[in-house]
Amino acid sequence: MTSKRPPTAKPYCDELRGRVEACGVQITELSTHLQGQLVAVHPAYDLSFDGFAPAECRNNPAARTAWAVQQLKWAAKASRNLGIDVHVTFSGALLWHTVYPWPQRPQGLVETGFGELAKRWLPILNAFDEVGVDLCYEIHPGEDLHDGVTFERFREATGNHKRVNILYDPSHFVLQQLDYLAYIDIYHEFIKMFHVKDAEFNATGRSGVYGGYQGWIDRPGRFRSLGDGQVDFISIFSKLAQYDYDGWAVLEWECCIKDSEQGAAEGAPFIENHIIKVTERAFDDFAGGQPDEALNRRMLGL
């Protein structure tokens, strides 16, 4: 998705899909994490993120944003042509450097930030709506959409745009100690994509959530291969099954310890073993029948 000539043409997409599926594999999603990030970059991070843009847009934030917006729109079309109904991206951030409120944020700052963010994303969201693809933001530290509250802020700022949805990745919630199971109860109607990534958080007397500018291997919160972390995937798959989530469960490897090939070889059966076929009948449904109001009233002594 980083090339300048995106694969949006239908014949190209058909052919690509055909080749891939002939191998017994399926394209389940396109991603524009890097491009989405560039839709909104606070100047403090201009240098950090410039490498995500093509050379001709570097050192030119306005051009970089314009490029990113165009990429996103093309991604909508490409998804449609590949027969995919969901797409994942990052929101970018204008406010992240103020995540800890010291000093106090001035009044209205947060509203201004989300107002601008929504203004930039609305044309993109409309482009996704035109082709019937849901745009799923990966809720992620560093982005203005990094938890439930900020997702709600953004959604409201877009006028509750119907294409504002969520990619659920519990690893990012472990690292911020958010209740990732209650999260599903609250936001399940917006969860249209799911990345299966594990993580752990083990605070010490030396470091906590902020991590002391250490590398991944040394941070108390870090990503792990499936089954090696603390995520309760049994409960996650149960909740997603209960709420009739019907998308893919996509393995994501970002482990600071285990080799990626071992992570993949173990991760695929790990996911397979967690998938739940939803029952179609209640286990105590041997009485059944139509409601009988007269009987009910007798049971209640009425």
Place this chain on the structure above:
Amino acid sequence: MTSKRPPTAKPYCDELRGRVEACGVQITELSTHLQGQLVAVHPAYDLSFDGFAPAECRNNPAARTAWAVQQLKWAAKASRNLGIDVHVTFSGALLWHTVYPWPQRPQGLVETGFGELAKRWLPILNAFDEVGVDLCYEIHPGEDLHDGVTFERFREATGNHKRVNILYDPSHFVLQQLDYLAYIDIYHEFIKMFHVKDAEFNATGRSGVYGGYQGWIDRPGRFRSLGDGQVDFISIFSKLAQYDYDGWAVLEWECCIKDSEQGAAEGAPFIENHIIKVTERAFDDFAGGQPDEALNRRMLGL
């Protein structure tokens, strides 16, 4: 409140209130727990609850219900005349004997039960509305209103009647292992009364929540004097302060171990020590001032 000639007349109430307040005491609430219970009694409990009614209504459920409804209406008027804005009662129950779903409840049974319950309470609720008094149901096992879900069912069945409110007593939630802190987050707008009662739950290999028909002293879940149980009152008072609860915190003694006078002597200062005077300013409010949109945009790099 159990006499047949209720103290509803204004002059009587004024005089009573005067005498009481002369002693430095205040009447903070009237209660009709026993009468409210009789508004709805499933026949299985007719014998158990008959003692709550005056002799002439016993063995006559219809008369007993009529008497209870009248008592409640008078209680509304008496509260008004005593200058009290809230009133506590029990909902009664038609469905409690089916609390464990064995066998499966027939379709529609719960809806029928709450429909009938609402039908009986609506005239009472209207009577309370006429005098501007909130009716607070003590959420309590044995009643059809025993948790948040059943409170919502009932409120909906009354057409969201504005006088349907809650008396919050955390002890009943400890005994059913409900999250009594999250409860405040969800239902705080309805909490108009607060009974400060402690409780504990200590399951063993012999008994759990149901208690095996044992007496209070032997049940894993039991009421205790303030400070002797497991209720986190610091967090409760914090949440009520945060949501600007401005009613009374009423000590209720029901301890299976400690003497009632000791419970009272210790309980009053216990409550006093927990009461929070809400701050009127933010601790980091040394910058302050009006929102400055231009400044905000500069801070966001816009």
Place this chain on the structure above:
Amino acid sequence: MTSKRPPTAKPYCDELRGRVEACGVQITELSTHLQGQLVAVHPAYDLSFDGFAPAECRNNPAARTAWAVQQLKWAAKASRNLGIDVHVTFSGALLWHTVYPWPQRPQGLVETGFGELAKRWLPILNAFDEVGVDLCYEIHPGEDLHDGVTFERFREATGNHKRVNILYDPSHFVLQQLDYLAYIDIYHEFIKMFHVKDAEFNATGRSGVYGGYQGWIDRPGRFRSLGDGQVDFISIFSKLAQYDYDGWAVLEWECCIKDSEQGAAEGAPFIENHIIKVTERAFDDFAGGQPDEALNRRMLGL
């Protein structure tokens, strides 16, 4: 077991058993849950349970009880003829509607209830004793035998009848938050049958153990397929092995989410992986030998 002409005749049983075993399957137990339930039904539940009886006994509690008692006696004989030493049933209930003690139960009520219950079951227990089959009550909410305390009450009321035993199913203890591991330590000598069923309990701010009359999928306490719930089966199998339990471990599927066929396909190997072959020697038994009192006294400095 619900037909009117029960399979008690020896030749019939032999032939049935032969046919079944020819398929590589074994009949491990007969069950009379529904019939046992009908041995004792409080009138509040007459309508609920009437469907368990044959049509000619409905609306006739006395006839229904008589029918149930006869069924149980035949089940004893059928078990014997099928070469099975244990049988599972429910106790029925006279007291369940008083499980929460509001209002206070009158003195002697519990004793009266268990006295009557024992009186009804003693002829059945004797019938089981005659054929050398243990009657195992599934300890279950809704039944008068729903925890350890009530099992003890009943056993005592039967004069400690030797055929009064237990079917252990931990799922029912999770749902009442009873310590199901300590339960084995206390009652292991009575545990003659074992149903392997998983469960979970996740209280919220809306509902706790009582469940608010919700359906299974929405209750905080609910049954799950093996491995998807909270039951610590490793410790259960360890304790049963330690106490030399030598009966079957029978898979029971009652999951509110997962399909029954998936539950069965995963459950069978789940059980197989948990079964423990008990060691016949101590790991540090390389010294061994007979007790040597003189050596012992020297070691103690005597």
Place this chain on the structure above:
Amino acid sequence: MTSKRPPTAKPYCDELRGRVEACGVQITELSTHLQGQLVAVHPAYDLSFDGFAPAECRNNPAARTAWAVQQLKWAAKASRNLGIDVHVTFSGALLWHTVYPWPQRPQGLVETGFGELAKRWLPILNAFDEVGVDLCYEIHPGEDLHDGVTFERFREATGNHKRVNILYDPSHFVLQQLDYLAYIDIYHEFIKMFHVKDAEFNATGRSGVYGGYQGWIDRPGRFRSLGDGQVDFISIFSKLAQYDYDGWAVLEWECCIKDSEQGAAEGAPFIENHIIKVTERAFDDFAGGQPDEALNRRMLGL
């Protein structure tokens, strides 16, 4: 109690008691921890404990034991003459050096040890029985009576002598991670004395229960002043009240950090605030009356 001319004469005791009580103080117990220890000493500890004995018995275990036994008998008489019904001591130990079973203890060793221990204590126990004083063993590491199991072993070895009782001090159970609340449920009938001492256990990556031969301040398990440790005294006082314990609650100071005078000044009101006056009536006893079998049967639908 370590002088050779013990205060057993009645006139002496009367006078002592009079002088003490004139100061508003009461002698609540005599202690023979050091003498009891010397009733049974494994040779490995001869040097360690020799300082507890008078000079003429040192380096002479047999004489030392005889001296200790005599002291104990005199302590019985002195307790009686001071009007005290309970006495505290240590059991001594023959087996403590084998507390960790490496290598495997030879068969019969434990039985031999407890047999010898009981043989030595029986004459003492009989002396206590003659004067009607209960002998309470402080259950304590280093003694053969260091937990519930060893208390049961010893009691059985004495033929369940009625004077074998317990001084309950929860601090010693925190340090061995024993469930000190369940302990009360099991052994309450034997608990006749109670030392109120706090303790904490905070394992690290460097040391656990055994402590690595460190001093008290550095051990993960250590004694603390009342309220500074981890003991749940609210639950302890509740359980003792529930089981009608009617002895003294005696403050014991052994804190590795806090000054003893501060410990005493804070400890006395700490205990006073925990003492529970037991209620004489049930909170829901407003119905009451005699059992009414006919009513009960109607309630059960019989």
Place this chain on the structure above:
Amino acid sequence: MTSKRPPTAKPYCDELRGRVEACGVQITELSTHLQGQLVAVHPAYDLSFDGFAPAECRNNPAARTAWAVQQLKWAAKASRNLGIDVHVTFSGALLWHTVYPWPQRPQGLVETGFGELAKRWLPILNAFDEVGVDLCYEIHPGEDLHDGVTFERFREATGNHKRVNILYDPSHFVLQQLDYLAYIDIYHEFIKMFHVKDAEFNATGRSGVYGGYQGWIDRPGRFRSLGDGQVDFISIFSKLAQYDYDGWAVLEWECCIKDSEQGAAEGAPFIENHIIKVTERAFDDFAGGQPDEALNRRMLGL
């Protein structure tokens, strides 16, 4: 400390101190939180922190830094003249906007940042060293010194300057879920000041540590008045006593709920009740005496 004419002159300080102490109060510390912050400000926060500087330095980072450095040096002198040996400040931050490593920080960035930070602070540290005052950094989110790891980085970058010390405030560790008790074990030799502030962290399904740009009252992590939060002050005071901390325990009020005057009125006795007078003798020191190597060898069987 924000005035331009700082109170560094000895006579002024003597007089100020005299007036204050005449009121029975003591000046325990001077603080330069705001000035220390300005020693190092990343441009992303220029606007946010500019208000901390006098008007003539605003919009001029170089002048602002120079002003701050001068203020700090004067604070050293003022502390000395007031007879105070410790001083508290903030470190400022160059790296805070990169606290979450997305994208990956370039190699060497952290080293460069701490190198620059140390370069700016060394002249200040030397000024403090000249007057014999310890400079204690309050370890705090938003500062480059926000946990143990970053304190170590900074100390190393200053060549382990002896005046680099710590103000310990556990509330900031609760909010980042760092183990604040183990922290004392690791860094106690550097802890020269102590702010007693409480805090709590209650994650939900909507928000975690990052807080979603919410105000203090709504963040899962928030400051509270003493005793209303989750900080285990008994263990903190125990550890500080164990390590012979001999500085002040200073109450700091920053509660999002409780009124500041109530917080102060309750906080002062709260601290007083936690202060520990350290014992001067071991509780089991009744043997004592000089080491006796011969005895020791006999005890070990040598």
Place this chain on the structure above:
Amino acid sequence: MTSKRPPTAKPYCDELRGRVEACGVQITELSTHLQGQLVAVHPAYDLSFDGFAPAECRNNPAARTAWAVQQLKWAAKASRNLGIDVHVTFSGALLWHTVYPWPQRPQGLVETGFGELAKRWLPILNAFDEVGVDLCYEIHPGEDLHDGVTFERFREATGNHKRVNILYDPSHFVLQQLDYLAYIDIYHEFIKMFHVKDAEFNATGRSGVYGGYQGWIDRPGRFRSLGDGQVDFISIFSKLAQYDYDGWAVLEWECCIKDSEQGAAEGAPFIENHIIKVTERAFDDFAGGQPDEALNRRMLGL
């Protein structure tokens, strides 16, 4: 390793190794647990451990020690000739009987004990150093090296001899409630061998860590087959991988319940499934490149 003619000759070792490896098996370590134990035995345990020595050394501690020292030296040579770089043993104990400090240990006792222990081991350690084999003490109750603190004491007493290393077996830490994960963080540089053994600790009201002289099956702390206990092996293997442990993970079966063959059959794949191939690249290493100091300074606003 207990025969008198040890297999130290190189040709013998080569031939042995060849035969073993021809079967597809590898000799991963030699063990001298029993001989190491005999290097230091307190007289209280002379009878207990005498069976570990050959008949001609029994009842003769000096001869027994000499024999043990010689065995250890031969084991060094045998390990070398078998191509093995690590060796496991026990330290023996002089102080274990004083593990609980009642009465207070005399001053200097611990130092004397470790001094003697080091004196006996130094010639052995030198013998191991000569052949380049690490001597790994299994940290184990009953030995003077039973936790981290005692390992440090011993290492220091040997002058930090480079061959003093650790065999890590978490089961012994579960049984003393030591933090076995933090242990790896502290001592990983010394961990050269690893025994994979599971364990559990379940305290009751009857017994805690000390176990009441019960047999293994009844002790609260007991060894279990892999996966049946409480050890968090996922975290252990993660930490060992993180610290680049490159030795063997050796299955040890000591289960008080499960049959040894089942334990072996399940244990081997259990270990295989836990082994981690360490990744060679960071998951977010798509930027990379050399450090660019100029860029770094720009990012920090310098």
